[in-house]
Amino acid sequence: xxxxxxxxxxxxxxxxxxxxxxxxxxxxxxxxxxxxxxxxxxxxxxxxxxxxxxxxxxxxxxxxxxxxxxxxxxxxxxxxxxxxxxxxxxxxxxxxxxxxxxxxxxxxxxxxxxxxxxxxxxxxxxxxxxxxxxxxxxxxxxxxxxxxxxxxxxxxxxxxxxxxxxxxxxxxxxxxxxxxxxxxxxxxxxxxxxxxxxxxxxxxxxxxxxxxxxxxxxxxxxxxxxxxxxxxxxxxxxxxxxxxxxxxxxxxxxxxxxxxxxxxxxxxxxxxxxxxxxxxxxxxxxxxxxxxxxxxxxxxxxxxxxxxxxxxxxxxxxxxxxxxxxxxxxxxxxxxxxxxxxxxxxxxxxxxxxxxxxxxxxxxxxxxxxxxxxxxxxxxxxxxxxxxxxxxxxxxxxxxxxxx
Amino acid sequence: xxxxxxxxxxxxxxxxxxxxxxxxxxxxxxxxxxxxxxxxxxxxxxxxxxxxxxxxxxxxxxxxxxxxxxxxxxxxxxxxxxxxxxxxxxxxxxxxxxxxxxxxxxxxxxxxxxxxxxxxxxxxxxxxxxxxxxxxxxxxxxxxxxxxxxxxxxxxxxxxxxxxxxxxxxxxxxxxxxxxxxxxxxxxxxxxxxxxxxxxxxxxxxxxxxxxxxxxxxxxxxxxxxxxxxxxxxxxxxxxxxxxxx
Ligand SMILES: Cc1cc2nc3c(=O)[nH]c(=O)nc-3n(C[C@H](O)[C@H](O)[C@H](O)COP(=O)(O)OP(=O)(O)OC[C@H]3O[C@@H](n4cnc5c(N)ncnc54)[C@H](O)[C@@H]3O)c2cc1C
Numbered sequence: 001x002x003x004x005x006x007x008x009x010x011x012x013x014x015x016x017x018x019x020x021x022x023x024x025x026x027x028x029x030x031x032x033x034x035x036x037x038x039x040x041x042x043x044x045x046x047x048x049x050x051x052x053x054x055x056x057x058x059x060x061x062x063x064x065x066x067x068x069x070x071x072x073x074x075x076x077x078x079x080x081x082x083x084x085x086x087x088x089x090x091x092x093x094x095x096x097x098x099x100x101x102x103x104x105x106x107x108x109x110x111x112x113x114x115x116x117x118x119x120x121x122x123x124x125x126x127x128x129x130x131x132x133x134x135x136x137x138x139x140x141x142x143x144x145x146x147x148x149x150x151x152x153x154x155x156x157x158x159x160x161x162x163x164x165x166x167x168x169x170x171x172x173x174x175x176x177x178x179x180x181x182x183x184x185x186x187x188x189x190x191x192x193x194x195x196x197x198x199x200x201x202x203x204x205x206x207x208x209x210x211x212x213x214x215x216x217x218x219x220x221x222x223x224x225x226x227x228x229x230x231x232x233x234x235x236x237x238x239x240x241x242x243x244x245x246x247x248x249x250x251x252x253x254x255x256x257x258x259x260x261x262x263x264x265x266x267x268x269x270x271x272x273x274x275x276x277x278x279x280x281x282x283x284x285x286x287x288x289x290x291x292x293x294x295x296x297x298x299x300x301x302x303x304x305x306x307x308x309x310x311x312x313x314x315x316x317x318x319x320x321x322x323x324x325x326x327x328x329x330x331x332x333x334x335x336x337x338x339x340x341x342x343x344x345x346x347x348x349x350x351x352x353x354x355x356x357x358x359x360x361x362x363x364x365x366x367x368x369x370x371x372x373x374x375x376x377x378x379x380x381x382x383x384x385x386x387x388x389x390x391x392x393x394x395x396x397x398x399x400x401x402x403x404x
Numbered sequence: 405x406x407x408x409x410x411x412x413x414x415x416x417x418x419x420x421x422x423x424x425x426x427x428x429x430x431x432x433x434x435x436x437x438x439x440x441x442x443x444x445x446x447x448x449x450x451x452x453x454x455x456x457x458x459x460x461x462x463x464x465x466x467x468x469x470x471x472x473x474x475x476x477x478x479x480x481x482x483x484x485x486x487x488x489x490x491x492x493x494x495x496x497x498x499x500x501x502x503x504x505x506x507x508x509x510x511x512x513x514x515x516x517x518x519x520x521x522x523x524x525x526x527x528x529x530x531x532x533x534x535x536x537x538x539x540x541x542x543x544x545x546x547x548x549x550x551x552x553x554x555x556x557x558x559x560x561x562x563x564x565x566x567x568x569x570x571x572x573x574x575x576x577x578x579x580x581x582x583x584x585x586x587x588x589x590x591x592x593x594x595x596x597x598x599x600x601x602x603x604x605x606x607x608x609x610x611x612x613x614x615x616x617x618x619x620x621x622x623x624x625x626x627x628x629x630x631x632x633x634x635x636x637x638x639x640x641x642x643x644x645x646x647x648x649x650x
Contacts, residue, residue: 019418032473032474032477033477033594033595033597033598035474036474036477036478036481036589036594036597037591037594039478040481040588040589040590040591040594043588044588047588072590073588073590073591074590074591074592074594075591078591082592082595087591087592087595088592088595089591089594089595093591097591
């Protein structure tokens with residue numbers, strides 16, 4: 001198990017030299033406000049994330065002070081309405097924000113994805129008016145941190161088999177069970193929890209951290225997403241007042257609609273990690289000399305770089321088109337699955353190739369590739385694994401369900 | 405209090421600078437543009453801080469074509485209340501200053517801010533010219549500005565120390581590092597900026613006094629040659645035959 005080191009963290013003096021790469025002029029498909037949002041979040045990442053991220057990842061510590069900054073910049077629920085603590089932006093702007101955050105680190109993007117798409121979004125979409133008024137502004141401003149509990153120790157890819165459950169007890173439900181792999185859980189003020197009622201229907205509810213019988217121990221020893229905190233949720237006869245249960249939603253479509261939102265953000269976010277690796281590799285290939293010339297002059301290095309920018313360009317177009325569909329409410333869950341799967345895999349491949357271009361230096365925290373590569377192993381697995389998304393596409397095109 | 409902030413659009417600091425073959429024009433293709441950092445980080449932010457302290461409004465002015473609107477919009481996203489663009493190519497400092505003065509002369513601004521220089525032409529001229537054209541006091545390279553009623557206390561770095569001046573508004577100030585700290589616009593500001601007024605006016609007619617005729621890059625920096633301190637003959641030979649200076 002990895003030991004949590006609480007040594008002080010100093011800002012690195014290295015400057016983040018990242019530059020955007022837009023090989024196909026995709027920027028021309030974006031609006032002025034998209035470009036402004038990108039510039040603002042990029043600037044924020046360069047100032048707040050890049051100078052500290054290597055050390056937080058190294059020490060496996062979560063930079064909790066960034067929650068406030070993420071809230072101030074407007075990274076929590078940017079596409080939710082302003083009156084509920086969101087930013088009132090469109091889906092492409094939301095995607096771009098996730099891309100820039102993940103350009104910094106997938107863990108930082110995860111902090112924002114969970115808060116916005118997995119906590120604020122279900123409360124906005126399924127919550128009662130009182131629940132919205134009570135929780136959303138505090139979540140949007142970062143005063144409250146939230147987490148999302150769906151996965152269980154024995155039910156990951158198959159959440160419908162969950163055993164966490166609620167039993168009616170007058171004005172409250174009694175919640176029992178355990179959730180596993182929950183981003184932000186040890187820090188969270190509230191948890192959006194999915195559990196089965198006595199009829200076996202999946203229900204969603206908001207659980208507050210101080211309630212009796214509720215605990216959220218941290219999971220240690222992660223080699224991935226080290227700057228993001230992950231934990232369990234344990235419920236032992238927790239009394240959940242009925243007014244904290246989402247009134248109308250029943251079944252898996254509740255949690256799945258949140259996951260669609262978050263997966264959509266990941267499809268964009270992964271491009272950020274890929275761009276950071278490509279950008280670093282491209283610069284390194286021009287600066288590093290071997291055999292009397294820059295390594296970028298060797299055909300094998302060029303093959304790697306050319307393939308990287310080709311794949312990034314394809315992913316950018318996929319994300320942009322998905323965003324355009326999402327803006328008019330037409331992006332299907334299967335289309336989102338395709339983009340999440342393709343773009344995350346693309347980013348992981350690029351991280352590996354970029355790592356190679358950096359030679360031995362590539363395995364150190366002087367360069368971002370190895371950290372992105374390790375992070376992307378989680379991104380490939382959470383929010384639906386690489387293979388599960390393939391099966392969703394398979395089911396969509398054949399009409400035949402491989403899960404049964 | 406009414407504040408006016410003059411902002412310009414400049415190439416990004418990492419942009420590769422090139423000129424057309426005959427040297428008559430700056431090659432703009434592939435160049436990314438930003439708001440001049442002295443205007444954005446120091447002039448605009450200090451104007452916003454003073455508005456937050458004393459109330460009033462912050463207006464942005466830019467002399468430039470429609471493609472400058474993105475930079476102006478950023479200023480609105482950071483917090484300016486409204487903006488004005490004079491629809492003209494900003495060909496010389498005097499031309500820009502004349503356009504700004506023409507607008508400002510009827511608007512009774514208390515403080516007109518500009519950056520200490522733009523990072524492309526580095527002229528440091530527009531602010532002084534605006535002050536002269538409006539017959540207002542001008543304080544250059546200011547790194548601090550406080551207002552109390554109509555008394556402004558302004559300090560500026562000078563060789564080996566700081567100069568502090570007291571001056572009655574209205575004034576023109578060029579802002580240097582230290583005046584304020586960069587503010588990154590947040591998503592809410594970006595959305596609000598869309599609804600803030602950005603008016604476009606045609607330039608006031610004025611025959612420019614100067615026209616750029618030629619641009620060229622500075623000579624490339626040569627490599628450094630180390631000559632052994634004992635080897636005077638070699639040093640003399642290099643200075644004579646290679647550098648041709650003796
Ligand atoms: C760092 C981290 C953060 C996380 N954050 C959250 C969170 O905030 N909230 C939350 O609810 N969950 C979270 N998760 C959980 C994540 O969503 C699950 O890990 C994921 O859904 C996979 O579940 P599992 O780990 O149980 O793997 P399993 O479901 O056991 O899968 C193991 C392997 O079997 C394959 N497999 C499973 N079923 C099939 C099938 N039918 N056909 C073919 N292959 C199959 C999978 O593709 C995978 O390769 C997080 C996970 C990690 C690692």
